[in-house]
Amino acid sequence: MGLKERKERNREDMRARILKSAHKIFVDKGFDDVSIRNIAVDIEYSPATIYLYFKDKNEIFYALHTEAFKVFNEYVADLVSIKDPFKRLVALGRKFMAFARKYPKYYDIMFITMAPMDCHLNKDKWPEGTKAHAFLEGLVAECKAQGRFKKLDAQILSLTIWSFVHGLCSLELQNRLRIYPDELQPTITRDSFEQFVKVLGNL
Amino acid sequence: MGLKERKERNREDMRARILKSAHKIFVDKGFDDVSIRNIAVDIEYSPATIYLYFKDKNEIFYALHTEAFKVFNEYVADLVSIKDPFKRLVALGRKFMAFARKYPKYYDIMFITMAPMDCHLNKDKWPEGTKAHAFLEGLVAECKAQGRFKKLDAQILSLTIWSFVHGLCSLELQNRLRIYPDELQPTITRDSFEQFVKVLGNL
DNA sequence: TGCAGATCCTGAACACCGTTCAGTAGTTTT
DNA sequence: AAAACTACTGAACGGTGTTCAGGATCTGCA
Numbered sequence: 001m002g003l004k005e006r007k008e009r010n011r012e013d014m015r016a017r018i019l020k021s022a023h024k025i026f027v028d029k030g031f032d033d034v035s036i037r038n039i040a041v042d043i044e045y046s047p048a049t050i051y052l053y054f055k056d057k058n059e060i061f062y063a064l065h066t067e068a069f070k071v072f073n074e075y076v077a078d079l080v081s082i083k084d085p086f087k088r089l090v091a092l093g094r095k096f097m098a099f100a101r102k103y104p105k106y107y108d109i110m111f112i113t114m115a116p117m118d119c120h121l122n123k124d125k126w127p128e129g130t131k132a133h134a135f136l137e138g139l140v141a142e143c144k145a146q147g148r149f150k151k152l153d154a155q156i157l158s159l160t161i162w163s164f165v166h167g168l169c170s171l172e173l174q175n176r177l178r179i180y181p182d183e184l185q186p187t188i189t190r191d192s193f194e195q196f197v198k199v200l201g202n203l
Numbered sequence: 204m205g206l207k208e209r210k211e212r213n214r215e216d217m218r219a220r221i222l223k224s225a226h227k228i229f230v231d232k233g234f235d236d237v238s239i240r241n242i243a244v245d246i247e248y249s250p251a252t253i254y255l256y257f258k259d260k261n262e263i264f265y266a267l268h269t270e271a272f273k274v275f276n277e278y279v280a281d282l283v284s285i286k287d288p289f290k291r292l293v294a295l296g297r298k299f300m301a302f303a304r305k306y307p308k309y310y311d312i313m314f315i316t317m318a319p320m321d322c323h324l325n326k327d328k329w330p331e332g333t334k335a336h337a338f339l340e341g342l343v344a345e346c347k348a349q350g351r352f353k354k355l356d357a358q359i360l361s362l363t364i365w366s367f368v369h370g371l372c373s374l375e376l377q378n379r380l381r382i383y384p385d386e387l388q389p390t391i392t393r394d395s396f397e398q399f400v401k402v403l404g405n406l
Numbered sequence: 407t408g409c410a411g412a413t414c415c416t417g418a419a420c421a422c423c424g425t426t427c428a429g430t431a432g433t434t435t436t
Numbered sequence: 437a438a439a440a441c442t443a444c445t446g447a448a449c450g451g452t453g454t455t456c457a458g459g460a461t462c463t464g465c466a
Binding site for chain 1 (some may be wrong): 325355362367369378379383395398
């Protein structure tokens with residue numbers, strides 16, 4: 001009986017439709033405009049219907065959040081072509097910053113928004129974060145294997161690097177770098193990053 | 204005619220009462236519970252009255268935001284007793300992190316929340332941020348004067364330090380460090396900070 | 407003292423939000 | 437044909453920020 005399966009597929013279709021709509025509104029209008037009611041208008045169903053396919057708004061946000069990581073992974077996929085691990089590490093940092101600027105809304109939902117998604121409560125519930133961070137740690141470990149970062153622990157250094165780059169992106173996206181004069185604005189973030197890389201290169 | 208002045212003082216009294224109430228709710232119940240209506244209940248006026256003293260909710264948030272910086276400044280005031288500038292710099296970092304943990308809601312409104320406050324649009328509108336950052340820059344400059352950080356620009360390095368420490372705090376507060384195993388949780392942030400300091404100490 | 411005018415405040419409304427639930431059509435099974 | 441099941445919705449509940457006409461009280465002047 002392929003009946004249950006068809007029912008199941010219809011169900012998945014509807015979920016996909018809702019998510020697609022949520023994604024459209026998220027990208028077009030921004031985070032705050034992704035409301036159950038707006039999604040309902042877009043898919044031409046009543047708001048109540050959405051609750052037949054998703055527990056609540058957070059479940060929809062969680063899906064967007066997962067999607068954002070997929071986009072990120074694709075965005076940095078071409079790094080594998082870089083042979084030297086240190087160069088790859090630096091390129092990852094650059095790509096990370098470029099991603100934050102290109103998809104600020106994605107970045108927000110990935111690393112900033114607190115929206116009570118239970119997905120950040122432990123590593124099992126946030127596989128994308130775990131995976132992305134494992135990639136970074138692997139890179140740092142490779143660099144160590146080449147004789148770099150001799151006196152530093154790879155895991156800790158990974159966190160240090162992540163924190164720095166995220167801090168930079170976060171401050172920029174949250175408009176906290178406007179304290180700098182206008183003429184410095186375009187370069188200051190890049191300068192800080194390059195300085196960090198320079199120091200890192202000598203360790 | 205002290206009449207106009209008395210009117211003016213009453214006006215300021217009311218503004219203060221509203222802010223005090225907002226602050227109370229903010230600390231007791233959290234950011235999301237600071238609503239015009241909740242403030243109105245607390246001060247025993249109608250919601251509409253609040254709009255006679257503040258343009259909108261953002262103006263109230265801006266006041267909270269300013270207050271948070273005051274609390275922060277007091278929190279780090281005792282650093283002046285530390286003679287050695289590098290030690291003072293390190294102590295500032297530690298205090299910064301301690302502040303973020305002790306007053307996460309303040310930290311949020313200071314460095315994370317985007318709420319369309321126009322105060323982050325340029326340096327003049329965010330004097331507290333400018334001042335706090337000038338303090339950091341001065342410290343780094345002092346270190347340079349002592350022969351440290353020879354090859355690095357003080358202004359850029361200040362941003363690098365700020366970014367790193369903020370990144371660490373931000374990731375922790377937004378629950379993004381839960382990807383680490385439980386046994387690492389208590390130490391990982393401190394370890395990263397200490398590693399950063401160690402590297403900084405050798406520059 | 408009485409009355410105009412300024413001052414301060416509010417009830418009610420508008421347009422949103424997430425969420426729930428009784429109930430209604432339409433299809434399928436018996 | 438009747439019963440059961442499915443997919444859906446209208447209307448409501450309680451919440452949000454904000455606006456505005458109008459009511460109450462207080463002030464200064466005739």
